[in-house]
Amino acid sequence: MERKIKRNILLIFAAMIVIAGIIGFMIWNEPHRDIKDATALKTTAVLLYSNLTKDSTSMKSRFVNQVVEVSGEVKLVSENQNGDQIILLKTNISGGSVNCTMEEKINNAKPGDSISIKGICSGYIGGDPDIDLPGDVFLTRCYPSI
């Protein structure tokens, strides 16, 4: 009888360890946020840029780390060193852009196009006022928004 109880306790412990292991493994291997199908905060490149360059922290927190869908006019299409497509969207500051690093390339995107891009807004980095270089607002893991 006593042996049976001991065995059961051991079994329960073993089961708990296995469950904890599985949960830990699942948390550790949790996939990245799904951008493509996420609901996004809709805005325009001009508005997003002016919001994030303003000193209001409440506006900043509204967009930063959120999935946003930004519509605007393409200023430049290029590539970073990893071969990821970079699309710059025009703002009302010349030299300042919404800088999008694409996770899924937009084929035939060219300057002048009106497009919509979905991605995570990481925030604004100021440029260098000494050399008259405005900063950019950055979007990571971007997808074309259809």
Next chain:
Amino acid sequence: MKKMILLWMLFAFTNINADAQVYYTKNGNVSFFSKTVLENIDAENNQVISVLNTETGSLQFSLLNNAFHFPKAKMEADFNEDYIESDKYPRSTFKGTITNLSDVNFNKDGSYSVKVNGDMTVHGVTKNISVPGTIVIKNGNVSATSSFKVLVNDYKIKIPSIVSDKIGESIEVKVSCNYQKK
């Protein structure tokens, strides 16, 4: 007359100087790597603003901590919430100068070893560091790379002991920028 020519030359020379040679990128790359018993941690940020002045040797980097991308979502969340605290300290920056600027000929193709000294601010802590780097000039294009080690303790980044075997105390940082002329 000689004095006039000298004065004119001086004037012409300062004029060239005033036309500062400034290069920049807004999509530079900074990555870091940490080898651990359990798993290697490798994160990358491709949205680094860097400005290089080839006249004065001043060199600046600025990045958003939350733009580092990790292979695993959990690593990324832990990094932002627990270690670098990117809500509190959104940016990491470096402001410095190339100390052996005269060794670099920006008008001649080649690979030049440089030393860079300056202040790095990470997690609200500013430290003066000296790191080696390489500047490559190819067909008039300027690019720069650097690789150095950072101790997490130097920047008051606290790592709970339960995971400290996962995260190396010393992190290898790599910087790579392709510049364009301003």
